[in-house]
Amino acid sequence: MAFVQVSSPFRILACAAPSLPTASQHVRTQSVPSLSLGTLQPPCIMPHVCPPASVENHVKEPKKLETPDVNEDLAVSGGVRDVFGEDAATEDQLITPWSRNVACGMELLRDPHYNKGLAFSEKEREYHYLTGLLPPTILTQQMQEKRILHNLRTYQDPLQKYVAMMDLQERNERLFYKVLIDNVEELLPIVYTPTVGEACQKYGSIFRRPRGLYISLKERGKILEVFKNWPEKLVQVIVVTDGERILGLGDLGCQGMGIPVGKLALYTALGGVRPSACLPITIDVGTNNETLLNDPFYIGLRRRRAIGEEYTSFIDEFMHAVKKSYGEKVLIQFEDFANHNAFELLEKYQKTHLVFNDDIQGTAVVVLGGLLASLKLTGGTLAEHTFLFLGAGEAGTGIAELIASEIALQGNVSLQEARKRIWMVDSKGLIVKSRLDSLQRHKKNFAHEHEECRDLISAVKALKPSVLIGCSGQRSTFTKEVLETLASFNMKPVVMALSNPTSHAECTAEEAYRWTQGRAIFGSGSPFDPVRLNEKVHVTGQANNAYIFPGTGLGIIMSGAIRVHEDMLLAAARVLADQVSKENMDNGLIYPPFQNIRKISANIAAGVAAKAYELGLATKLPQPSNLVACAESCMYSPQYRKYR
Numbered sequence: 156m157a158f159v160q161v162s163s164p165f166r167i168l169a170c171a172a173p174s175l176p177t178a179s180q181h182v183r184t185q186s187v188p189s190l191s192l193g194t195l196q197p198p199c200i201m202p203h204v205c206p207p208a209s210v211e212n213h214v215k216e217p218k219k220l221e222t223p224d225v226n227e228d229l230a231v232s233g234g235v236r237d238v239f240g241e242d243a244a245t246e247d248q249l250i251t252p253w254s255r256n257v258a259c260g261m262e263l264l265r266d267p268h269y270n271k272g273l274a275f276s277e278k279e280r281e282y283h284y285l286t287g288l289l290p291p292t293i294l295t296q297q298m299q300e301k302r303i304l305h306n307l308r309t310y311q312d313p314l315q316k317y318v319a320m321m322d323l324q325e326r327n328e329r330l331f332y333k334v335l336i337d338n339v340e341e342l343l344p345i346v347y348t349p350t351v352g353e354a355c356q357k358y359g360s361i362f363r364r365p366r367g368l369y370i371s372l373k374e375r376g377k378i379l380e381v382f383k384n385w386p387e388k389l390v391q392v393i394v395v396t397d398g399e400r401i402l403g404l405g406d407l408g409c410q411g412m413g414i415p416v417g418k419l420a421l422y423t424a425l426g427g428v429r430p431s432a433c434l435p436i437t438i439d440v441g442t443n444n445e446t447l448l449n450d451p452f453y454i455g456l457r458r459r460r461a462i463g464e465e466y467t468s469f470i471d472e473f474m475h476a477v478k479k480s481y482g483e484k485v486l487i488q489f490e491d492f493a494n495h496n497a498f499e500l501l502e503k504y505q506k507t508h509l510v511f512n513d514d515i516q517g518t519a520v521v522v523l524g525g526l527l528a529s530l531k532l533t534g535g536t537l538a539e540h541t542f543l544f545l546g547a548g549e550a551g552t553g554i555a556e557l558i559a560s561e562i563a564l565q566g567n568v569s570l571q572e573a574r575k576r577i578w579m580v581d582s583k584g585l586i587v588k589s590r591l592d593s594l595q596r597h598k599k600n601f602a603h604e605h606e607e608c609r610d611l612i613s614a615v616k617a618l619k620p621s622v623l624i625g626c627s628g629q630r631s632t633f634t635k636e637v638l639e640t641l642a643s644f645n646m647k648p649v650v651m652a653l654s655n656p657t658s659h660a661e662c663t664a665e666e667a668y669r670w671t672q673g674r675a676i677f678g679s680g681s682p683f684d685p686v687r688l689n690e691k692v693h694v695t696g697q698a699n700n701a702y703i704f705p706g707t708g709l710g711i712i713m714s715g716a717i718r719v720h721e722d723m724l725l726a727a728a729r730v731l732a733d734q735v736s737k738e739n740m741d742n743g744l745i746y747p748p749f750q751n752i753r754k755i756s757a758n759i760a761a762g763v764a765a766k767a768y769e770l771g772l773a774t775k776l777p778q779p780s781n782l783v784a785c786a787e788s789c790m791y792s793p794q795y796r797k798y799r
């Protein structure tokens with residue numbers, strides 16, 4: 156088992172030439188998984204044991220060396236090549252003298268990758284110069300976990316818990332993931348929605364240590380240089396936002412960073428992608444949020460948002476820099492971009508990059524998965540339902556298109572025909588043919604022949620939907636009248652209030668059950684506590700893309716997929732639906748409990764990878780015979796390692 160092996164808290168350090176302007180930032184920490192120190196006896200502190208190993212090129216000239224040459228296969232499986240271009244350097248090129256050493260003493264305690272706090276053993280304390288730096292007690296990781304949980308539970312305010320968890324992540328990474336993985340249902344609402352929304356709103360005030368990479372307009376023309384400041388070279392997943400539509404909270408500018416940070420914590424905790432392979436990024440192109448612009452603690456650029464050419468050329472530079480820095484097979488997850496950019500960016504870059512939009516595609520998969528599962532409760536096929544959406548943005552049209560694809564596939568009908576089962580209401584009322592000319596492109600496919608309906612309730616009365624899906628960002632829009640009407644013609648109406656965080660949900664779980672006499676099959680984007688109604692306890696399902704992106708990402712990485720194909724998304728939805736047990740169903744649940752999320756993610760990863768192989772999009776060959784076992788074996792485990 157991996158965690159009983161001993162390893163060294165190894166790092167690569169660079170001492171850059173004093174003449175280089177950013178020298179102090181260029182101390183790089185990188186684990187060296189393949190390095191063997193078998194012949195060394197402890198204490199094995201080896202400051203600068205190795206000859207200069209790599210070249211860092213932070214000088215302007217010559218240009219040839221600017222791009223770290225990351226071998227793509229190694230980027231997946233680990234290992235280091237001529238990453239910093241040393242081998243390619245000529246005699247008159249400036250290079251940085253790199254050396255490897257072992258983290259020890261106070262430096263080891265301050266390194267979140269290797270720090271174990273009171274869990275360092277006697278031997279480790281002796282060999283790694285920790286004696287006296289820690290109190291005498293030695294705790295197991297389990298005891299540390301208990302202590303963390305005990306402390307967390309004394310805080311009343313979820314934001315305090317969030318800050319405590321972020322501090323833990325900064326201090327002791329493995330303990331952070333151990334606590335999160337073991338207590339996922341309790342802590343997901345803290346590190347993720349809804350608390351992460353409040354954290355983003357107050358990011359400036361609670362800011363302690365930076366996390367992730369901030370790329371602002373000030374860096375135009377130099378984004379590649381910014382990537383060189385990131386200490387990890389083997390990046391496999393990037394989650395990037397420009398902060399314009401953070402959850403349902405709107406434009407939070409640079410403070411949207413909480414979202415990529417939170418999503419990537421879930422990539423590791425729920426999907427097992429190792430932390431060093433995850434890179435959170437915020438692109439700061441300004442904000443139109445006046446409150447933030449006037450907030451003395453705001454952390455971003457104080458200017459209004461760049462638009463048009465200024466915006467697109469900056470994103471373009473970013474996308475090119477990602478590929479140059481980390482190769483073709485780094486997965487770029489777009490997160491919480493505003494509608495007007497999200498669709499365009501996905502359409503443009505899916506042809507050239509490995510991209511995934513979580514709000515359009517991830518949300519679509521999780522909702523489709525829930526709907527497929529709900530068929531076991533409602534009966535019938537997907538095509539026999541009538542779907543009505545409130546909100547026709549990224550989530551709404553993303554979900555609608557994926558449902559249509561599944562209906563088309565199941566019923567062997569055209570996409571156009573399948574889309575006719577799906578209706579959408581936006582801020583101007585029902586989307587119908589007569590509005591076609593004034594509709595944004597992504598809505599046009601759902602403009603069907605019908606008379607105009609000015610609001611949701613008239614659309615519900617006119618269309619008699621069996622499934623009502625809210626992704627409007629508008630709270631309390633599923634009113635008593637809407638839900639009672641829906642329940643008047645459905646035995647088991649499906650209601651999904653997807654807007655995040657909880658404060659923006661279209662209705663609460665309690666309202667959904669009460670106004671449908673407990674008959675609703677309910678799912679929500681943010682979690683709700685179980686509801687007791689007429690002696691029956693209703694456990695709600697969380698229709699959140701957190702079920703999907705970690706497993707999908709893992710499947711993409713492990714198969715070396717070069718593009719995200721819609722069939723891979725459909726595969727993920729079917730796998731998710733298959734994980735809902737009979738017992739879950741009996742409780743009205745259309746999602747499996749989050750408690751089993753790592754198993755669920757492994758199954759999703761296997762389903763996605765199998766599809767990638769089938770489509771010829773996988774590059775990790777040969778295909779493993781057991782993809783579930785392969786996914787499980789790839790997953791990061793948070794247990795401490797023993798240090799030699």
Ligand SMILES: O=C([O-])CC(=O)C(=O)O
Pocket residue numbers: 348401402403491513514654655680699700
């Ligand atoms: O972050 C979440 O909880 C789900 C999501 O992507 C969003 O609401 O934008």
Ligand SMILES: [Mg+2]
Pocket residue numbers: 402490491513514
């Ligand atoms: Mg999102």
